[in-house]
Amino acid sequence: MKPLQCFLCLLLPALAGCVPVPSPGVEGDPLRGKIALTQYACQSCHMIPAVPGSKVYVGRPLSDLSKRKVLAGTLENNQANLVRWIRDPQAINPHSAMPNMGVSERDAIDMSAYLLML
Template identity: 40%
Template sequence: MRVFPTHAASAGAVAAAFFFTLALAACSESPAPLRVVGGDATLGRRLIGQYQCGSCHTIPDVPAARGTAGPSLDRFGRNSYIAGAIPNQPDALGAWLVNPAAVKPGTSMPDLGVSPGEARHMAAYLYTLQ
């Protein structure tokens, strides 16, 4: 004797499969890059090259940015945290780029003399890295 699922059981299985599919789709989609008010990503990329951030980091589309002393920044815009502890938000990233030791005492990230305006542009570029 074959037992067939009831309509309610079938509907539940279909709903579960639907929500599981939605969850998988949400995990695979890239989040929209964070926007930095007043930031110019093209200028930010140039500033990152000018400040030689690539001597410590690998950074896409920045000439000679193949450093390995710091983490790769190739997917920086997807990171939840800056330096493993600071929520990755535009204001926090700007403060980090201007004065890393003030944000995370003891960090090995050097203070490069980046101005707040330059940091805004650099952050705009970093958030494009998905």
Template identity: 75%
Template sequence: MSILRTMGIAVALAGLAACSVERPPGGVQGDPVRGKIALTQYACQSCHLIPGVPGSKVYVGRPLSDMGRRKVLAGAVPNDQAGLMRWIRDPQSVDPNTAMPNMGVTERDARDMSAYLLSH
């Protein structure tokens, strides 16, 4: 096996390991890999610490680790995929006084983002 081929295989395997995303719980729809990308595209890491998403160590918004273990969001909404999607898409409908802005997140992006967050 040539050195270039060996290096290529090593790089490909490293890339797959870096991209690994846990599976979301049963009943959760969406693509968590795409959700991780969407979280960065909407710059969620500029206010939140998000597992697996690089960003600065900020403490503006609550860290988004252990989302799958939380019972409620914003003290009022059940922490299921529908509730999380509602919060992501229109946080002011849940808490009119929240500092979280409405980022114009599409339904598909919210589904994928919630699939990623609920898998961590």
């Protein structure tokens, strides 16, 4: 690909508003987070906007996560708590059906950035 074509491939989606931008105060890379959600197979249990997968009803849909007041029934909905929940759900609720998937800190931050911008 020629340098000008590469530049246009990067620039045009940004101009069209296709590149997700995290909310103010939210850290991480939402595009990377979307990929990480797929890599950890989160769509196996959750319906996640723009993440392909079956229509499943094991876990709650994640389309409105940013609008919820609490996470896991007890935690204030903020990025730090979402990262904690993604990384070790049993530490917050030992009876949770959500498994500990061994998500890294960086992946959890990026995943939370994607989920909180929905």
